[in-house]
Amino acid sequence: MCGNTMKHSDGIVKQAQKLSNSCSLCAKRPPFSARLRNRQGFTLLELIIVCLLITISLAFSVPALRQTLVIDQLAANSRKVIALIREVRLLATQEQQPYLIHFDLDKKKIWYRADVATPKEEQQHPDSQPGIQFPPSVHFKDIQSGTTEKKQSGELALWINRQGYMEQTILHLADDQDNIISLVISPFLSTIKANDSYISLD
Numbered sequence: 001m002c003g004n005t006m007k008h009s010d011g012i013v014k015q016a017q018k019l020s021n022s023c024s025l026c027a028k029r030p031p032f033s034a035r036l037r038n039r040q041g042f043t044l045l046e047l048i049i050v051c052l053l054i055t056i057s058l059a060f061s062v063p064a065l066r067q068t069l070v071i072d073q074l075a076a077n078s079r080k081v082i083a084l085i086r087e088v089r090l091l092a093t094q095e096q097q098p099y100l101i102h103f104d105l106d107k108k109k110i111w112y113r114a115d116v117a118t119p120k121e122e123q124q125h126p127d128s129q130p131g132i133q134f135p136p137s138v139h140f141k142d143i144q145s146g147t148t149e150k151k152q153s154g155e156l157a158l159w160i161n162r163q164g165y166m167e168q169t170i171l172h173l174a175d176d177q178d179n180i181i182s183l184v185i186s187p188f189l190s191t192i193k194a195n196d197s198y199i200s201l202d
Contacts, residue, residue, distance in 0.1 A: 074175045077138045081110065081171065081183060082192045084132055088112045089164040089190060096162045103143060103156045103171075108134035115159065141172040141180060144201045146187075164190070170199055 085101065092099045098115035111131025134140075142152045146167040160166045171183040182199040185192050 073135055074138055074173060074179055074181055077132070077134055078173055078181045078183060078194055080132050081173070082194065084110060084112070085185060085192060086190055089160055089166070092160045092162055093164040098162055099160045101158045101160065102129075102131075103140065103151075103158070105140040105143070105151065105153050105156070108139050137176050139174060141174040141198075143172070144170045146201070168201070170201055172198060 088099050088101055091097075095114075099112055100115050101110065101112045103110055109131060111129040113129050140152075142150050143156055144150050145156070145158065146169070148156070158166055158169060165188055166185065168187045169185040171185070173181045173183065180196070180198050182195045182197065183192055184195065184199060
């Protein structure tokens with residue numbers, strides 16, 4: 001009985017010691033506001049240096065990014081022209097019907113229609129016909145065909161017969177940075193070669 005009492009008193013003493021230790025730790029720990037004031041942050045000079053480095057990196061990266069986007073636009077529109085010409089040649093063979101591909105070099109637009117008698121109103125409004133409208137940064141430099149002179153402005157129509165054959169033609173597309181893509185159209189083959197330099201029929 002006495003032993004149990006002593007054990008119980010020893011436990012109470014130990015718990016009291018633990019409580020006193022935890023209270024002493026709490027008393028030694030500074031309040032949150034004091035800790036926040038002692039914590040160091042960025043100085044004004046460090047922030048200015050970081051902003052200056054970001055500005056310098058943007059000054060070098062933005063022109064290169066713009067150049068990449070412009071070249072991508074030229075390549076993307078070249079692929080659209082290739083796909084359109086292939087589509088029209090395929091339509092001509094499937095329908096056994098001649099087709100015309102119209103190029104408006106000034107308005108930077110391409111459209112096509114079947115080579116049949118159509119009202120003049122439809123011919124004068126190409127917006128109703130399927131085709132491609134180039135963005136402001138892409139334009140025709142010129143078009144060279146086997147039977148016509150080099151065309152740098154105005155309109156030009158290429159004729160495709162019912163077998164899908166057409167004259168050998170080179171389309172020169174350019175952008176505002178003078179990058180050029182030459183599209184070489186074969187008279188008999190459906191393949192269209194693209195070259196990133198100026199190619200002439202001569």
